[in-house]
Amino acid sequence: MSNTSTPKPSPSLDQDQFLTILSREDALARFEAALFPRDLPSEPRRLDDALGCALAEDVVAPIDVPPFDRSNVDGFAVGSADLASAGEAAPVQLLLNDETIACGTAPTRPVLSGTATAIATGGPVPRGADAIVMVEHTQPAGQRAIEVRRAASPGQFVSYAGSDIARGEALLRAGTVIGSREIGMLAACGIADVQVARRPRVAILSTGDELVQPGEALRPAAIYDTNGAIVTAAIAENGGEAHFLGAIADDEAELEAAMRNALAGSDMLVLSGGTSKGAGDVSHRIIARLGKPGIIAHGVALKPGKPLCLAVCDGKPVIILPGFPTSAMFTFHDMIVPVLRRMAGLPPRSDAKVTAKVPVRIASELGRTEFVMVSLVEGSDTLIAYPSGKGSGAITSFAQADGFLKIDALADQMPAGSDTEVTLFTPHVRVPDLVIVGSHCTGLDLVTAPLARAGLIVRSIAVGSLGGLAAAKRGECDLAPIHLFDDKTETYNAPYLTDGLELVPGWRRMQGIVFRKDDPRFAGLDAQQAVRAALADPACIMVNRNQGAGTRILIDRLLAGSRPDGYWNQPRSHNAVAAAVAQHRADWGMTIAPVAHASGLGFIPLAEEHYDFALVAASKRRPAVQAFLNALASDEGRAALTAAGFRPA
Amino acid sequence: MSNTSTPKPSPSLDQDQFLTILSREDALARFEAALFPRDLPSEPRRLDDALGCALAEDVVAPIDVPPFDRSNVDGFAVGSADLASAGEAAPVQLLLNDETIACGTAPTRPVLSGTATAIATGGPVPRGADAIVMVEHTQPAGQRAIEVRRAASPGQFVSYAGSDIARGEALLRAGTVIGSREIGMLAACGIADVQVARRPRVAILSTGDELVQPGEALRPAAIYDTNGAIVTAAIAENGGEAHFLGAIADDEAELEAAMRNALAGSDMLVLSGGTSKGAGDVSHRIIARLGKPGIIAHGVALKPGKPLCLAVCDGKPVIILPGFPTSAMFTFHDMIVPVLRRMAGLPPRSDAKVTAKVPVRIASELGRTEFVMVSLVEGSDTLIAYPSGKGSGAITSFAQADGFLKIDALADQMPAGSDTEVTLFTPHVRVPDLVIVGSHCTGLDLVTAPLARAGLIVRSIAVGSLGGLAAAKRGECDLAPIHLFDDKTETYNAPYLTDGLELVPGWRRMQGIVFRKDDPRFAGLDAQQAVRAALADPACIMVNRNQGAGTRILIDRLLAGSRPDGYWNQPRSHNAVAAAVAQHRADWGMTIAPVAHASGLGFIPLAEEHYDFALVAASKRRPAVQAFLNALASDEGRAALTAAGFRPA
Structure with a gap:
């Protein structure tokens, strides 16, 4: 939600509303008490x-x-007493009654002693009969009789009415x-x-000037409305009839009109938006005017999800979800779904849980119950739960997680190696066939595409080269993609491998200087010249890379000790560097050729980076690993990499 | 499918078609080979x-x-280098730039050294800035500046583009x-x-003269079309677009026209019906004319499901499901769903599996893979899998099961106490809160109704009184409802209890003679007189009860050694007795008052049966058991039982 007033020295924030933070349990209990019991239409x-x-x-x-005693086989309806003496050496003849009871035909004649009636599977057993003899166990005896050579037990091949x-x-x-x-x-x-x-009708409103609906063009500084779509779908998944009413700009009168209109035609109203603390102010003021009792909880001791606001207006729940996608979705599932399902007449959702080990220490804030999204992979003797490193602002933190673990409000961390319970988002874990942990590259997607088409589940967890190596040493993955430059040997990757790991050559990625094509300062220069030109112009701002990145080493060598403006701007990915230059936040930086080209930027090649794989030797014989190695070596794979601007090793 | 020809001495069955029975694996492999690979629209x-x-x-x-470097907090965009020396004792003043970057607003001014720009959560980081300082960590310094007393690390509170x-x-x-x-x-x-x-369009046709669609009145000898509805729904659940085209009578020309029409507008055709072996003949002849290659498999070494027929006609799958509901549904899920999901572009369904112990021996036919539907309850240290006793003709065998276990084609039984793998129909087991195993009574439904309303899962498995007692002794249930008459002591139930079981009095059910109200032979008589009148008329047929039933003992006493016609007709339930009399298959029998009244029959009371509960003492303190005992003793429970014709003890 944007702030459209004139520039202010400091954003004005109303802190009062956060003074009464409730525990998760208290908030939900109060919310439910204000809503239930109620008549469900x-x-x-x-x-x-x-x-x-x-x-x-x-x-x-x-x-x-069945509504009648039914024959379960094709055969003859008999009185079992007639066959009491029947045997291989003592055949019994039964006279056939003059009807055949087909499926759907009511019998008209009783089966009297010494007689039988032909009956099809599903036919009603006639009066006087108490068993069926299979046609295979009879012999014709002329046109109007059969011979039976085995006894029949009462009820044989009969399904009784009501059984x-x-x-x-x-x-x-x-x-x-x-x-x-x-x-x-x-x-x-x-x-x-x-x-x-009746499915509860739920209206969804997104709020915020910055939101653009999917399918429309993205303005500078705007973002796509993610929460509107995901909340709408999640409501449908949990028994509600969702009506997405679009995004409303930050105008109190307009928003109030939209909220009143939405609530009039619905059983529930969900607002999503308001990433900043001050953003909810307008919605909160409006809620207070919409009906009694109004706000029940605003601020919950829950991470992610603290800014959640729960209200009830004249019997209808009104919810303001936190703005960050993972916060929004987590609180939706944790606090709103129980209420929605109850209003929909559905039983509580029963989430599956598994036990897993966390491979790294997870810090947590004292005083708030913290839920951490995790991805699961199979370790040697237990499941391993990787925390998502992307935070509550990331949609992928939630969307790509298998589930979440909980850190108690009284704990300030979960130590590495802890066994913990993971609540699954899906009914059961589908353990991936191939686990890749390390540095991500779009080339990797090209190589794994045929595996995915063959139905193999490939999980790729991006934790950087060093994180991947550590995971490989612990046996938590099959492959760790790395691009680590060793200063001493001036080589990539091989010096970093330890026992139990093998180097599988991947591909080369050309690194170089990116700049905007219309920037005359870099036209026609090589990399050394370009950096000298940049350093010569104090208005020229750079974008750096994070410590530890191989690309950073190259940049530092080029700069030879200079610290121009922008040096401390140190994003962690090639894409972020390109975006900074494309969007004029910087004028130059270093990235790889495919990323520069995808952003429409100028590119001056400098040196190739080696993107290789540390293969866990113990996994080598696994079919999915073999499939990966085959795909990497295949003509198809090499052609796809080349077409995308990579050079297969 | 009915046989409408003139009465025949013996149903004519074509056995040839069953000569080439394929294994389940062979049949599925051939079916898939004829269908895939194919282009999926x-x-x-x-x-x-x-x-x-x-x-x-x-x-x-x-x-x-995010599409740009985004601020994660409300605060100020700064150059981190400016704050390198900042500390509690060394505040740094930054001049405020003349703009506020709200969410959705693009920055217009760079952050030069010594300046800062106010920025809201979600706002794009301006050129020149590489970190955000939270508003809480600043002090205003006049109208146009702020004071900061802590250093900022590069990238602090920034989410980089593409992260x-x-x-x-x-x-x-x-x-x-x-x-x-x-x-x-x-x-x-x-x-x-x-x-x-695109969801595959699947046409469903039911076949058979005996079928009546739900909602219509049931003719004598007819049954409701169960498979049409369940297959239609199961197709929708597995990615298909289902079109149920109704039930077609047994006319070859009409059926062929319907099948051709259905196939022309669909990607797949499923026929359900044909309970008898001969029933499918017509459909099979038609399939041979519909397209190449025609029938792929007819008869699969699978129980339930042997009569399944798989065909491919000019690239489209055509399936004839077995007629019995459990056979139809099991083969549908086992053999059709994989093909349907593949045509729908969906990954294979991954069924959850659990390990469980079977409490009883399960017989199996050699040479056929047998799948047994089971209900799961929690034993003392493992799950217990109760086989459904109702057979493949019963819809409830499939619908009320939690899953199934598999008995290999080479085994003729699964011994009691075996540990086995159960494939679940639902993603995970919801272990019931209260398990009742024994004799069923509609009164039980009345007592457990408030538990179900309170969200408790009550599982009632009908295995008869003796089966219930055995389960209770093994600790596999909480309560066993029993009505066992002890000849020696002339009392009910108490003599059957052993250590660890307590008797909880339930209610009394009045047993008596049932007859059709318009039958003059029984008008105004008491039970003894009624039986004498029945025995005096040789055309008067009785219906008995199974050995072991308390009611059977009463009947035998009344008959005093007589064996009238119908004596060997021995159904296992009160409902079956009433249905036999109502439908003229018998003229009198013994049942309980509520059942006689529900069937509109005359009733002559004779003696009360005691329907009590053997309570597993170890379960007594469990909340669901307490809830049951409270419901049984409550005024509401007693009133409901009384209204239904039972007499609470």
């Missing part, structure tokens, strides 16, 4: 339109299933979600209409 | 309409997310099912339209 639905709905009431079986479902029994309970199996049970009883809980 | 979808669809192609991130998602990286792979998290990632990149696999 229901509606009739045709069975074929009820998939995924929750039953609003118990269903009692109105008939017996499947008995009239009057509780067939399904209120709250049951109707899946295909429930539809089968209802259909078997002839039920074509069911009373289901 | 795809279609564009708006993101907000793509939930649950499978991506048809890899998606590459078209932009960096969440880097332009050019593989965002999502083809085959990924789009859930809310994937929608979030796509929206974050501004993607509003995706190419998804």
